[in-house]
Amino acid sequence: MSGSEPAGGGYSASTRSDLPDGYTAPAPSDPASWDLAASERMSRSAIAGEALAEMADGDPRIVVLTADLKYSNRTSDFELRHPQRFFNVGIAEQHMVTMAAGMATFGYIPYVATFASYASLLCAEQLRTDLAYPGLPVRVLAHHAGIALGFYGTSHHATEDLGLLRSMANMTVVCPCDAESTRRALIDTLELPGPLYLRLGRGREPDVYPAGAPRFEVGRIAKLREGGDLTIVANGITVEAALAAAQTLADEGIETSVLDAHTVRPFDAEGLCDAVRSGGRMLVAEEHNVIGGVASACVEALMQGGIADVEIARIGIPADEYALIAPPTHLYRHYGLDAEGILSRARKLLAE
Amino acid sequence: MSGSEPAGGGYSASTRSDLPDGYTAPAPSDPASWDLAASERMSRSAIAGEALAEMADGDPRIVVLTADLKYSNRTSDFELRHPQRFFNVGIAEQHMVTMAAGMATFGYIPYVATFASYASLLCAEQLRTDLAYPGLPVRVLAHHAGIALGFYGTSHHATEDLGLLRSMANMTVVCPCDAESTRRALIDTLELPGPLYLRLGRGREPDVYPAGAPRFEVGRIAKLREGGDLTIVANGITVEAALAAAQTLADEGIETSVLDAHTVRPFDAEGLCDAVRSGGRMLVAEEHNVIGGVASACVEALMQGGIADVEIARIGIPADEYALIAPPTHLYRHYGLDAEGILSRARKLLAE
Amino acid sequence: MSGTSEREEGFGVSEGSDGQLGEPAGTDAGVAGASVAGAGAVSDELVAEIEARAAMIRRETIRLIEVAKSGHYTSVYSAAEILATLYSGAMRIAEDPQWAERDRLVLSKGHVAVGVYPLLAERGYIAHELLDQYTRLGNPLGDHPDMRRVPGIDFSSGSLGHGLSVGVGMAQAARLRGYRRTRIWVLLGDQELNEGQVWEAAQAASHFRLANLCAIVDRNQMGLDGDTEEVMSVEPIRGRFEAFGWDVLEVDGHDPAALAKTLTTLPEPGEGRPLCVIAHTVKGKGVGYMELSRTWHLGYLAPADAARTLRELEQA
Amino acid sequence: MSGTSEREEGFGVSEGSDGQLGEPAGTDAGVAGASVAGAGAVSDELVAEIEARAAMIRRETIRLIEVAKSGHYTSVYSAAEILATLYSGAMRIAEDPQWAERDRLVLSKGHVAVGVYPLLAERGYIAHELLDQYTRLGNPLGDHPDMRRVPGIDFSSGSLGHGLSVGVGMAQAARLRGYRRTRIWVLLGDQELNEGQVWEAAQAASHFRLANLCAIVDRNQMGLDGDTEEVMSVEPIRGRFEAFGWDVLEVDGHDPAALAKTLTTLPEPGEGRPLCVIAHTVKGKGVGYMELSRTWHLGYLAPADAARTLRELEQA
Numbered sequence A, B: 001m002s003g004s005e006p007a008g009g010g011y012s013a014s015t016r017s018d019l020p021d022g023y024t025a026p027a028p029s030d031p032a033s034w035d036l037a038a039s040e041r042m043s044r045s046a047i048a049g050e051a052l053a054e055m056a057d058g059d060p061r062i063v064v065l066t067a068d069l070k071y072s073n074r075t076s077d078f079e080l081r082h083p084q085r086f087f088n089v090g091i092a093e094q095h096m097v098t099m100a101a102g103m104a105t106f107g108y109i110p111y112v113a114t115f116a117s118y119a120s121l122l123c124a125e126q127l128r129t130d131l132a133y134p135g136l137p138v139r140v141l142a143h144h145a146g147i148a149l150g151f152y153g154t155s156h157h158a159t160e161d162l163g164l165l166r167s168m169a170n171m172t173v174v175c176p177c178d179a180e181s182t183r184r185a186l187i188d189t190l191e192l193p194g195p196l197y198l199r200l201g202r203g204r205e206p207d208v209y210p211a212g213a214p215r216f217e218v219g220r221i222a223k224l225r226e227g228g229d230l231t232i233v234a235n236g237i238t239v240e241a242a243l244a245a246a247q248t249l250a251d252e253g254i255e256t257s258v259l260d261a262h263t264v265r266p267f268d269a270e271g272l273c274d275a276v277r278s279g280g281r282m283l284v285a286e287e288h289n290v291i292g293g294v295a296s297a298c299v300e301a302l303m304q305g306g307i308a309d310v311e312i313a314r315i316g317i318p319a320d321e322y323a324l325i326a327p328p329t330h331l332y333r334h335y336g337l338d339a340e341g342i343l344s345r346a347r348k349l350l351a352e
Numbered sequence C, D: 001m002s003g004t005s006e007r008e009e010g011f012g013v014s015e016g017s018d019g020q021l022g023e024p025a026g027t028d029a030g031v032a033g034a035s036v037a038g039a040g041a042v043s044d045e046l047v048a049e050i051e052a053r054a055a056m057i058r059r060e061t062i063r064l065i066e067v068a069k070s071g072h073y074t075s076v077y078s079a080a081e082i083l084a085t086l087y088s089g090a091m092r093i094a095e096d097p098q099w100a101e102r103d104r105l106v107l108s109k110g111h112v113a114v115g116v117y118p119l120l121a122e123r124g125y126i127a128h129e130l131l132d133q134y135t136r137l138g139n140p141l142g143d144h145p146d147m148r149r150v151p152g153i154d155f156s157s158g159s160l161g162h163g164l165s166v167g168v169g170m171a172q173a174a175r176l177r178g179y180r181r182t183r184i185w186v187l188l189g190d191q192e193l194n195e196g197q198v199w200e201a202a203q204a205a206s207h208f209r210l211a212n213l214c215a216i217v218d219r220n221q222m223g224l225d226g227d228t229e230e231v232m233s234v235e236p237i238r239g240r241f242e243a244f245g246w247d248v249l250e251v252d253g254h255d256p257a258a259l260a261k262t263l264t265t266l267p268e269p270g271e272g273r274p275l276c277v278i279a280h281t282v283k284g285k286g287v288g289y290m291e292l293s294r295t296w297h298l299g300y301l302a303p304a305d306a307a308r309t310l311r312e313l314e315q316a
Ligand SMILES: Cc1ncc(C[n+]2csc(CCOP(=O)(O)OP(=O)(O)O)c2C)c(N)n1
Pocket: B067, B068, B069, B091, B118, C074, C075, C078, C109, C111, C158, C159, C160, C161, C188, C189, C190, C191, C192, C193, C218, C220, C222, C223, C224, C283
C-alpha cells in the first residue's frame, strides 16, 4: 500500500533530523549545494500539500494523489500527516485522474497533483470525460505551469493548458500567484460541486497577497491597483511583475490599474469591463501561448461587453514558438514576462 | 503484421462480392437494415482513405495508421490498395500518434486516423510534444468531430479540440466541410513541414464545393457568398447550413456574406477583417463549445484588426453544457446548428 | 431521472479517525438482490433465471436498437450471460440504486449499455417507458451510459480504457470508508486491453492489494476491425494480468452455471490480489450470422429482419 | 546547430514498388564506429574504452550541472556504462550524425541527456563549447534533448512513456525503407514502465515482429519518490515484457564486459520478437552518498562539493 509511510526498505537512516524516515544523508558541505530534500524546502509558496493537510484534519473527505512527484509538489507534507489518505500511483498520470474520479463517487474530494504539462495535456481526455462531464469534485493541482520548468524544455512546459480548459464545460480554472492565494483558492473551492484546475507556479513565488487577504476571491478579478492611464491584466507570475511595473510608472506620474485575472474559467467578464474603458489601453501579460489564454478571455469579454476601441497589447509565448532553453527567470526576462518586460511593453503601448 | 490483408482466420467467406476477403455475410433482407460494411458505403464524403490511396500511388512517403477504426474512417480503402503501408495499432491512440512521429523521422508522411475526441483530447500531449514541438509532418485525420457521433454522448464528442489546438504552436488546423474540400486539403498540405489536424465530419456531408473548386484554399477564408447586411462565419457542417439560411434571407431581400473559415490555425485574420465592417453584424456558427473555437478566433482577429462596434452572435455548444443524447441531425437542430437555427439567430441579430 | 451522488450523504456526520470516515460499516439491511446464490452450489432455478434474463437482454437489445436505428448488438450478445449473472445475485445491490455499500459495476466497454438498461428497468431503477425512447432527444439513455442521468449506472463511460482506473478508485474508496463487503466489478472488452491505461490501473490494483476489485474480460475474440489477434494482439491475457500481479480465473462466458459458480462464490472482498475473470465468449452469440462476423460490430436490423432475428433467438 | 531532417533526403528519387522506397538498401560505407566489437569475444581494450568513457560521462555530468545549477546526476550514473557501451561500437553510427541507415537511440528517459551531450561532443557531432553553456539561454542543450537543435539526438524527449512508441515507429520505418541492418535502441527508466503507453508500444512491437528494436531498461531500482516497488511496482519486469511478446535478457548494467558482450553480439535485426535488455544498475552508481538515495534524484553540487565528488570518482 502506498498509503503508509515508506518503511525504509534498505535505505540507511537520515542524518538530517528534519527528513522523514528512509531518507539517506546527502554529503555536501558547500552551503550552495542542495539535494531534492533541500530543494523542497526552497519552494516556500508550494503550500498546497501543507494547506490540504490542515484542511484534512477536520474533513475526512480530502484525499491526495500524486504520480511519483510528491517531493516536487510537496504533497509529501500531506503524506506525513495523513498517510492513509495519500496515494502515489507512480508515473501514471492518466490513471491518477480517473482513479480520483472513482473515489469521488464515494464522497471523497480527491486532489491530484502533477506537473501542469501532464495534468492538462496528458490527461486532457480524462479531465473532460471522467471529471468535467460527470461533474465530479476532483481538484487538479497543476504545478510548475507555463514555462516554470525552464530548461527542462517543452515536454515540461504548459503553455496550452488554458486554451484547452477554457473550452471545457463545467471546468473551473484558477491561477493563484502566491502562497496566500493558493491557500485561499483551496479553501474557497472546497465545496465546489464540479472539478477544479488549480494552475500553480514553481513554488518560488513572492508574496503578493497579505495573509488572510479578503481581496482574493475565486471567480472575481482582483483589482490590486487603480489608475486611469492603462490597465494591466496579469495572472500567476505576472501579477507581482505588473505591480512592480506599475509602481515604476506611478513614479513617473502614469497611473495604472493592475488586475489579477486569476479565475480564468468562468471568466469575470463584468469585473474586466468595469476596469477597462472604451478608448482605453489594456496590456495582458500571461505565462501562456498568446492565443487562447487570458488575453483571449479578455478580448472576448470586452467584445461582449460592448467595450470597443481598446488599444490592446499581449505579452506571452509567441503563437508559433516553443520556449527556448534557459532557467525560468531568464526565460521570463526573455519573453518579457518580468517587471522590466511589462514596463517596456506598457511604455510602447502608452506611446501608440 | 497488420500490414497484410487479413487472411481469413476462421471467418467464412463473404457472400457480398464487394466485401474484402474475410467478411462474413450479413443475413438481413429488409432493405432498411445495414451492417458495418453497408454503413461504410453510406459515408460518401469520408473520402480521405480513398484520396490517400490515390496520392500514395505516386508518393512512397505516405503511410496510414488507425486504431481499430478502419471501417469507421474508411482507411480500409487505403489498406486495400497499399496493405504494406497500412498499420492498425489496435485501440491505442496515443501510441499511434507517437509511432507516427517515429516514422516521420525516416522521411514518411504518416496519416493517423481516429475519432476526433481521441485524436485531440486523448492524444493532446503526444500532439504537442511529439508532433508540434519537433515540427514533424504527421497528419491527424480527426473524424466524427464535434457532436457528429450524436447519441454516443460526450465521450465520443469533440467540442474542445479547437480550443486546445489554437494554443498549440506549429499546429495547422483545417476543417473541410465536404468530400471535395477534404481532398483539396489533403493535397494542399502534402508538403507542409509541420503537423496538421484535419477536423472531419461523419462522412455524410453534402457537397458544398464543386469538384476541382479553386475556392477552397488552405489558409484562406473562402467567401462563398457576398452581401452587406450580415456576415455569417461558418465551419464544417455549418457551411452548408449557412448557405441555405443565406438563400432564404436573400429571398427576403437581406444580403448575407457567408464565409467558410475552414483554416482555424493559422487563422486568416486579414480575410475576416476584409469581410466584416466596423459597425456591422457577424454571426459565427460552429460545432464546438462557444468558448475557444472559431468565434474566439474571429473576435480576436477583429479586435486586432481594429474593427470595432461589430454586433456579434455565436451559435455553438453552450459554455457549460455537454450535448444531449440524440441522433446527430436532431442535435444540430436542437443546438441551432442547422439552416433553421442559423436563420432564426440571424433574424434576431438583424433585429437588434 | 437524475442519479443523486453519494457525495451528499454520510459525510460530516462524525469525524472518525484519520483515514476512516465516521459512518459505521454497513449491514446487509438494504440488500434485496433477486436471488442471492448460496456458496458453492448453483441451483437449477438460478440457472433458469440467468438464462431467462440473458434472453430478455438479447430481445430488448433488438427492440431498443430498432428505436435508435444503429447499435452494438454483438457486443451485448457476448456479454448477455455475464450481465444476467451479475444481476441475478452475484452483485450485492439493493432496492435503492444509491445504497452506499452496494457493489459497483463499471461498464468499461460502455457500448454494452443498451443491454444493461433493460436490467435497470426490470429492477425498477428506471421507468420502462424510458426504454421506448432510447437515444431520442431528451432521453437519458444513450449508446454509452451516463451516471448522472441513469440511476443504477455507477460511472459514465464510452472511452475505452478508463474503466479499470475508475474501479481502482472505487475499490480504494470502499476500503477507506470501511465498506468491507462491497465489491467493485469492471466489465472490459478484450480489444480494449490494448489501451495502456488499463495496465496503469492493473498495476495499481495489485500494488494497492485491492482484492475487492474484480475485472471481467469479455473475451469475445474481436474488436471493431476484426479478430483481436489480427488487429493487435492481446494474448496471453492470463499471462499479462498475472505479470501485473492479478489472480486469474477462466470461465465459459455463455454457461450460466459456470458463471454463477464463479461469480457468486468469490471470497469476501479484502486485501490481496485483485481478480481477473476471463469470460470466453463469442461476439454476437445467439444470432448465427452475427457470430464472429466482421461486419456486425455496429449495425441496424429494420423491422422485418428484427422480427426474423427475434424468432431465431426464441428457437435457440 | 540545427539537425537536418531525413525528410529531405532520398525521397522522390525513384518510385520503388509499393511499400518499399526506391533507395538501395545501405552498405556500411558510412560506418565509423569507435571500435566495432567482433562477435562473441570482448577485448580488454574495449572494456577499458567503455570504462574510460563511463568515467568521462560521470565527470562531465558534474561539470555541466555546475553550469545549470540543477540536474539529474543519479539518473546518468546508473546509465553511464550502458551509454558508454552503446557509443563504443554497439551502435552502428557514422561520422555524419544524419546518415540515413544509422542505428537510432531514443532517450525515453530524456533526463539522461546531460550524460549524452559529452558523448556527442566527443564524436564531433556538436561543438565542445556548447557544453560550457549547458542550459543557458540560447544554448540548444537542455535537461531534455531536442532533436531539432542537437545533431546526434534522434528524437526529442522529456515526457516519460513515449520513447518506446517512437522506437516502434522507427523500427517499422527502417524495415519499410529496407534498412536491414539498422537497429533502434530505446533507453527506458524502470519507474517509467508505469506509463501505460509503454505497454501500448510493447504490444505493437511484438505484434509487428520488430526484431530490429531493442529496449534497454535502466533497472536502477528507483523512480523519483523512492524505491520503485514501494512507489508503484514494476516487477516482474521480465514477466511483463515476456507476456507482451518480447525476448528478455538480463545483464549487470555496470559491467562493461557483460554489457559489451550482450549489446554487440545481438543477432542481425530482422523479423521476430523484439528484445528487452534489463540492465541491473544502481541509481547514483559511483558516488557513495548518492547511491540509492531518496534525496538525490535531483540536486546540485556547488564547486567545493563538486571537486570533492570528482576526487571520489577518480579514486574508484
Ligand atoms: C478510447 C476509445 N477508442 C476507440 C473507441 C471506439 N470503439 C468502440 S467499440 C470498439 C471496439 C471494442 O472492442 P472490444 O473492447 O473487444 O469490445 P467488444 O465490442 O468486442 O465487446 C472501438 C474501437 C472507443 N470507444 N474508445
